[in-house]
Amino acid sequence: MTRKGIPERLTWAVDLLDPAPGDRVLEIGCGRGVAAALICARLTTGTLVAVDRSATAVEAARRRNAEEVAAGRAEFRTAALEAARFADGSFDKVLAVDVNLFWVRSPDHEVTALRHWLTPGGALFLCWQPPDARRVGEITGKVAPVLTAHGLATDVRTGRTATGGSLVAVTAVKPSATGRTAPR
Ligand SMILES: C[S@@+](CC[C@H](N)C(=O)[O-])C[C@H]1O[C@@H](n2cnc3c(N)ncnc32)[C@H](O)[C@@H]1O
Numbered sequence: 001m002t003r004k005g006i007p008e009r010l011t012w013a014v015d016l017l018d019p020a021p022g023d024r025v026l027e028i029g030c031g032r033g034v035a036a037a038l039i040c041a042r043l044t045t046g047t048l049v050a051v052d053r054s055a056t057a058v059e060a061a062r063r064r065n066a067e068e069v070a071a072g073r074a075e076f077r078t079a080a081l082e083a084a085r086f087a088d089g090s091f092d093k094v095l096a097v098d099v100n101l102f103w104v105r106s107p108d109h110e111v112t113a114l115r116h117w118l119t120p121g122g123a124l125f126l127c128w129q130p131p132d133a134r135r136v137g138e139i140t141g142k143v144a145p146v147l148t149a150h151g152l153a154t155d156v157r158t159g160r161t162a163t164g165g166s167l168v169a170v171t172a173v174k175p176s177a178t179g180r181t182a183p184r
Contacts, residue, residue, distance in 0.1 A: 006034060008161040009129035013097045014038040016157060016169055017125050022046045023092040026117065028081050029053075029099035033061025036076070039095070040068040047073055049091075053080040081110050089119040097127045102170075103142040111150050121176030124152065127169040129161070136168045147172040 014035055019025055021044040030036050030050035039048050048068070052058050058078045068074035077084070081101070094114055101107055114124055124147070128139055140156045147154040152172035159167035 006038070007129075008165070009097060009127065009167055010035045010038060012159050012161075012167050013095060013125065013127040013169065014042075016127065016171070017093055017095050019043060019046065019093060024090065024119075025049070026086070026091045026094045027051070028094065028096040030061050030076065031057050033057075033064040033076065035095065035097055036061055036065050036074060037068070040065060040074050043073055046092075047075070049075045049077065049086075051077045051079045051081060051084050053078070081113075084113070086117045088116045089122075090117050092119055092122045094118060094122070094124045095127070096125070098129060099126075100128075102126050102146075103139045107143075107146055111146055111152075115150050115152065115174060118174040120174055121178065122174050124172045124174075125169055126171075127167070129165055129167050133166040136166050139168060140170055143170045151175065 019039050019042045023046040025039055025048045027036055027048060027050040030052045036048055036050050050061060055078045058076045062069055062076045065074050118124065126143060130136055130139060144154045144156060147170065152174055154170060154172045157169045157171060161167065
């Protein structure tokens with residue numbers, strides 16, 4: 001845990017995401033909305049849409065971020081990623097923290113959708129704090145090739161919590177006309 005009881009995986013992931021003030025951000029599996037609050041704190045004209053398949057989690061996330069919802073900066077939807085629908089090019093950045101569907105089964109269907117929803121040059125950040133450090137290789141070995149196969153420029157970042165826990169992120173950028181391959 002960091003100061004204010006915020007788990008380090010979430011501050012690490014949001015620092016990596018590095019939302020710009022005007023970014024349109026999608027968070028998948030927002031849980032109780034802790035990362036959402038960190039993201040909204042960095043937005044001015046930007047917006048956050050967060051989805052989670054748990055209605056209880058979404059209700060808690062809405063309560064935690066009530067001011068951001070009232071200001072029109074954040075929206076929380078009860079939805080499984082598999083069933084979510086957004087227009088093409090809706091998001092500049094997409095974040096998921098500790099959402100295991102991307103490595104426990106084929107995420108082909110979801111990655112196809114995410115590629116459509118990202119704007120050209122937009123970036124996807126899939127982050128985990130695995131309970132066992134040996135899982136890092138397994139996760140990256142399963143996730144990175146799928147993203148690459150979808151034509152995304154893929155990279156792996158790792159980190160450590162203050163107590164030595166492993167942090168890992170697989171990042172992927174949708175190609176743009178300028179050929180950008182690293183997250184902004
Ligand atoms: C381990 S929790 C992590 C919550 C939060 N991201 C965090 O790191 O504190 C995983 C969350 O993802 C949600 N989730 C798992 N699979 C999902 C899916 N297919 N679509 C939407 N939400 C999902 C769960 O309901 C849960 O709230």
